[in-house]
Amino acid sequence: MSPKSVVVTGAGSGIGLAVTLELAHAGFDVIGTVRSEQKAEVLRARVERTGAAVRTVLLDVADATSTVQALTEIAMMTDGGPWAVVNNAGFAQPGAIEDVDDEQVRRQLETNLVGPVRIARLVLPTMRERRAGRIVNISSISGRVSSPMLGWYCASKQGLEAVTDALRMETAPFGVKVVLIEPGAYASGIWQQGAGLLPDAQSSAYSDQYAAVDDFLRRELPGPRPVALAVLKALTAPRPLPRYLVGSGARSSAVLDAALPTAATDLAKQLATGLRTAPPRLTRAMDRVRGVLNRRTN
Template identity: 40%
Template sequence: MSSTTTGATGRTALVTGASSGIGEATALNLQRLGFTVYGAARRTDRLKALADQGVRPLAMDVTDTTSMAAGVEKIIDETGRIDVLVNNAGYGSYGAIEDVPLQEARAQLDVNVFGAAELIRLVLPHMRARRSGTIINVTSMGGKIYTPLGGWYHGTKFALEGLSDCLRLEVKPFGIDVVVIEPGGIATEWGGIAAEKLKDASEHGPYAAQAAAVAESLSSPASARRNSPPSVIADAIGRAATARRPKTRYTAGFGAKPLIFTRWLLPDRAFDALITRATGVPRT
């Protein structure tokens, strides 16, 4: 074994949003690396394929504190430890800020930000007691860049990036690592869900032309063909979970590294023009 990695035998990992896509691939990869893995989702029937391969299914709703507390307690009762928390649960809700009801905006924040934060609060006492642990927050390249009609989604990812940076400083004295994973375009259900949310919010009215273009960019077959498989992100999470000194950020998946670099390089209005062209939004 490389001197830069640690053995996973006897270590426990909790992965949220494990019923499909990145979460499912991550749960299986961590199990292959030797972790006892709990795959969490609201509906355990969607975890049967994982359970058949040895991942332990866990009913958990990341918008329900009681559900999360019960899940963490179950893991501690059964294994005595949580070494790695992967906050992967999340979804994309697009639409013009003027159009999206605040109820939907709050729902997006509840899942993408507050759910992750509450799980962190629940596992930290156990990690601090052992003076070790790794918290892995799956954000997005959308936590570093922005797109038209994606205000609430990007807002949640920017928030999780900032929360992760502050948390990293807070828990370092206790031997706990905090890692951010920034996926690019990944072949999951995410794009289709985001496109449907976008149509519901802004298909009609003053933002209709923008909505049509962005929905097409999110869900077109051409875009889907370019996207990377979920295993690309699962591999990055596996590296972070087993490293003796993990990087603070892992960026992987279609478009992520060049787009984040371009955002860093360009002034705001130049990036505005580039991302507007890239999403096919008509310019007035």
């Protein structure tokens, strides 16, 4: 029996690369998409060094023509279409809502929201005909919890969650399973890339906060293998969950955002992004807590 074919978009780095490696070593026929032949060569070499293999196709998910061409090529490679698609390609557009211009907004939504839906539209006819297939959409904890200075990224991921939920219900009668993966913060390259997309701080009303945002985007993060393992579970479980929250940070953020008053979560997010400074009473309380914790650990 030939291995099941899985398309992974944005396979060249970060989460996409981790997913590609995990699935290839699990025995799937992985077709990784990247945007240039140079990146395709690098991807194939990296996977081959681990003792696995990957086929590659060039695809820009934000371009409708490129998507149709790529999925047509993939259909020829997979006897009509892949068994599964992992929609991972994306980026994070940072900046205050009013500082991000229309062109940047369109690019953010086209890549993170419209692109995965366009791919689903192209692969679903064959999946329905086979009465089997899976679509795994890589979202984010930002798909549940909005953060200042990342509003448009959050909007793209929350939109992806909404259409994924609808798609899951629509395709279930045809044997197609649709799953959301909601990671916390992992090293994926999009955060460092996002730091380069910050709007001009000098002309912004939020110029004082942009240094904190830049530090936040460039912070060191754990490797993305937990996300790849969640994708593997979504593709191998007979009855996958509708969504997988990945990481303790994502789980705690989801719980706290749902349980605490909005005013409290707003303040916490504003403090984290430098939009507000802690009032003296809160600072003293935090110092007391830190002092107690230090005494208990010494």
